[in-house]
Amino acid sequence: MSTPYMTEPVQLESLQGQQYVVLRPDESVAALYRSEQSTVLARLPDGTPHPNTGHVTLRGFFEPERVHVLREFVASWASSQPPIELSVDAIDGFPPPFQVLVARLERTSSLTGAYRRLTEVLDATDFRRIGELPLEEWIFHLSLAYARSLDERAWAEQLEASRREVPSRPCELVFSVDFVWYDGDGEHIDTLPLRQ
Numbered sequence: 319m320s321t322p323y324m325t326e327p328v329q330l331e332s333l334q335g336q337q338y339v340v341l342r343p344d345e346s347v348a349a350l351y352r353s354e355q356s357t358v359l360a361r362l363p364d365g366t367p368h369p370n371t372g373h374v375t376l377r378g379f380f381e382p383e384r385v386h387v388l389r390e391f392v393a394s395w396a397s398s399q400p401p402i403e404l405s406v407d408a409i410d411g412f413p414p415p416f417q418v419l420v421a422r423l424e425r426t427s428s429l430t431g432a433y434r435r436l437t438e439v440l441d442a443t444d445f446r447r448i449g450e451l452p453l454e455e456w457i458f459h460l461s462l463a464y465a466r467s468l469d470e471r472a473w474a475e476q477l478e479a480s481r482r483e484v485p486s487r488p489c490e491l492v493f494s495v496d497f498v499w500y501d502g503d504g505e506h507i508d509t510l511p512l513r514q
Contacts, residue, residue, distance in 0.1 A: 320507045321371045323498060329367055333500040335382035336448065339392055339436070340496045341374040342509075346488035347404045347460075348372055351421055354409055355462045358419050358480055367464040374404065374423065374460055376433055376495070377440070378448040385499050388445060389508060392497045395439055396510040403428040405489040409462075411477045417466045419480050420459035424487070429458055 323340070324330055343351065351372035359368060381388045405424040412418045423429065433453055440447065465476055497508045 320496070320509065322505050322507070323369050323371060323373055324500075324505055325370055326367055330500060330504055333505075334502065335380055335500065337379040337381055337385060337388055337497065337499040338375055339377045340498055341376065341402060341404065341492045342494075342496055343372055343374070343404050343460075343490055343492060345490040347406055347421075347490050350406055350484065350486075350488045351460050351462070354421055358462045358476075361476060361479060362463055362465060363467075366467070369461055372421070372460040373496070374429075374458060375449075376436060377450065380446045380448050382501065384445070385501075389497050389499075391439075391443065391445070392495070393510045395436055396495050396512050399432055399435065399495075399512050400428065401491045401493045401512050401514075402426075402432050403489065403491055405487050406460075406484050407487060408483050409480050410459075411465075411480065412457075414470065414473065415466070417468060417473050418464055419462040419476065420457075421462060421484075423458035423460070425458065433458075 324333065355368065359366065379388060403426040405426055406421045407424040408422040410420055410422045412420065430453060433456065465473060468476060494509050494511050497510055499506050
């Protein structure tokens with residue numbers, strides 16, 4: 319069974335009715351994620367919300383009535399998508415009002431290509447997408463901690479303490495995507511293989 323992404327009741331409540339297509343690293347990128355998240359959380363106030371495991375969101379949806387139709391659509395896309403390369407190049411953060419500390423990913427050709435191809439096939443549908451940005455504006459990342467509750471000064475200090483380049487550039491190939499959805503029963507994960 320996969321480690322859940324989110325388990326905090328407030329987060330689960332805010333995600334109800336939403337679905338996501340995410341990548342779950344499990345090798346060198348995952349190891350860096352665990353180490354960096356541990357460091358970040360040690361500096362932040364107890365109870366700061368955070369994911370339970372590293373993940374890269376490729377797309378979000380609000381389709382509570384069409385979860386299974388959307389899942390089949392994502393499975394079809396995944397079956398034609400080759401494995402996706404992830405490489406961390408920095409620890410960084412998204413500014414207010416978001417205040418999220420992240421492991422920023424290099425824009426590898428396989429990662430940007432996967433995002434572009436997913437956008438192209440979605441453009442022919444009427445699925446309701448949320449939080450979507452054009453490829454040129456999307457910053458690929460793994461969220462380490464959600465620090466929105468910090469005041470401006472505390473946020474600036476946390477960002478300064480965390481921000482750095484990652485010269486080792488941990489890199490791995492991901493061979494599946496997770497289709498994740500949230501309802502009254504919490505989080506559900508269906509792992510879908512990419513084309514081999």
